[in-house]
Amino acid sequence: MSTINRRTFLSAVAAAGVTVSVAGAAQAKPGGRRAPIPLTREDHLVIVIGSGFGGGVAALRCAEAGVPVLVLERGKRWPTGPNSETFPRATAPDKRLLWHSSSPNLFGRPIPFDPYVGLIEAVAGENMTALCAAGVGGGSLVYQGMTLQPTQAVFEEHFPSALDWAMMNRVHYPRVARMLQLQQAPDALVDTPNYKAARVFADNARRAGLPVSKIPMPIDWNFALDETRGLMKPSYTNGDGAMGVNNGGKHSVDVTYIAAAEATGLATVATQHNVTGIERAADGRWIVSVDRIDSDGTVLENKILTTSALIMAAGSLNTTKMLVRAAANGSIPDLPDDVGHGWGTNADRIYVWTSFEQEFGAPQGGPVVFGSLNWDDPRSAHTVIQASLPPVSFDARSTMLVGYGVSNGRGHFRYDSARDEAVLQWPADGDSVIQNGSIDPTVRRIAGSGSVLTDTNALFPSTWHPLGGANMGSVCDLDGRVHGQRGLYVLDGALMPGNTAACNPSMTIAAVAERAMDNIVARDIGTII
Secondary structure, X not given: OOHHHHHHHHHHHHHOOOEEOOOOOEEOOOOOOOOOOOEEEEEEEEEEEOOOHHHHHHHHHHHHOOOOEEEEOOOOXXXXXXXXXXXXXXXXXXXXXEEOOOOOEEOOEEOOOOOOXXXXXXXXXXXXXXXXXXXXXXXXXXXXXXXXXOOHHHHHHHOOHHHOHHHXXXXXXXXXXXXXXXXXXXXXXXXOHHHHHHHHHHHHHHHOOOOOEEOOEOEOOHHHHHHHOOOOOOOOOOOOOOOOOOOOOEOOHHHOHHHHHHHOOOEEEEOXXXXXXXXXXXXXXXXXXXXXXXXXXOEEEEEEEEEEEEEEOOHHHHHHHHHHHHHHHOOXXXXXXXXXXXXXXXXXXXXXXEEOOOOOOOOOOOOEEEEEEEOOOOOOOEEEEEEOOOOOOOOOOEEEEEEEEOOOOOEEEEEEOOOOEEEEEOOOOOOHHHHHOOHHHHHHHHHOOOEEEEEHHHHOOEEOOOEOOOOEOOOEOOOOEEOOOOOEEEOOHHHOOOOOOOOOOHHHHHHHXXXXXXXXXXXXXXXXX
């Protein structure tokens, strides 16, 4: 909110009969229902909005360079450990699943949960619902964990050549792999009865003449092996980790990048701090308006924070929505024209594979073991991965197949002045290439005869991997610096060009952020930061 807008707002509040504290916060008159909401002003050297892959990398590398950094996370911490009950179970969802201001129609059905600072926000747009995470660790809390590095040919087909594949391959992708402690599932686990579905997938793919490989995962598989030995109750081996792994052992961003950043003593993570707006001050610094909220979303405190360097890492949806809104309402009037454009779904598909001839077993161990990486043609590269079903007591003769690839389908965000919000616009035929192109026939070859495939995206168009909106090239440089906006950076999925080269986005988002932070630390500290 600009200074003029704040004054206008405060005048309107006074005219409505609401008093204003000397600190500038609105509070109810005596006898009113609403308790006073204090207003706090703070100044910080670097602020990072979001604590997922981009925000985690930014926080750690700033702190290691000796720069104090404040990380704003709208969600809560989700600590895990053996036999914990931190995360909701997929078979018995509760309020922990859903972000309090989310669209109530998750997967096309109303979900009557009490308001809570839950894990997933469903953002409903035209022809598409995009899903994003909340909580310290961002999307790494709820993602299955597929951590794939694209091949050079596919990477260079879809990313700017100036990103320098050779350097990324030699330095930045390996650095991410080390941070996340990637491992493939051991044969001793895959050979157990609970992983029959994974073995059936691999056998079918090989019979169809398709490539099969184990998928690198940020998981200490000893936790799953301990489950098979009865040392802890199931969390991996029964497919119950779809909304977070209660037993621990998953190297999500909160226990890797964020924990390492906090260990320096220079990174502070402020949880349940929901950013409501950003603006550029007259002196060129950045102003961040924040609501500190209770667990049900109730505002406890308003904050106005100023900083020389603002790193946007709230995810493709929320970073883009904030930028589009700031451009439209004049908070940042000269943002690049392409802000809000170039948005894509990473060519996501989720299928339910039901077989009348094969058994998959129950329960199905997870989260992921095998995939088929079909990357020979960079222009139609795609990946198909088997993922476990949530636990049931019988063999449902069904399992999940997850696909993603490359597509030219793109959407954009339109500012709705009546709602004062940026709204996602997706073309109705945006996924037609995926539905009728390479991924769908590959999935059918894997399933084979005697099977039924249900394309959940055709029934309810959605994506777990929203990308773009502040794309590298048209909106930002390759290091995430927003063109023409000194001290404003984008280091999350919004920076990606609508897809991440037929891979789950997490590893590439983190690797691009690692590359960017190397350059930002070398060139911007001492000038902007």
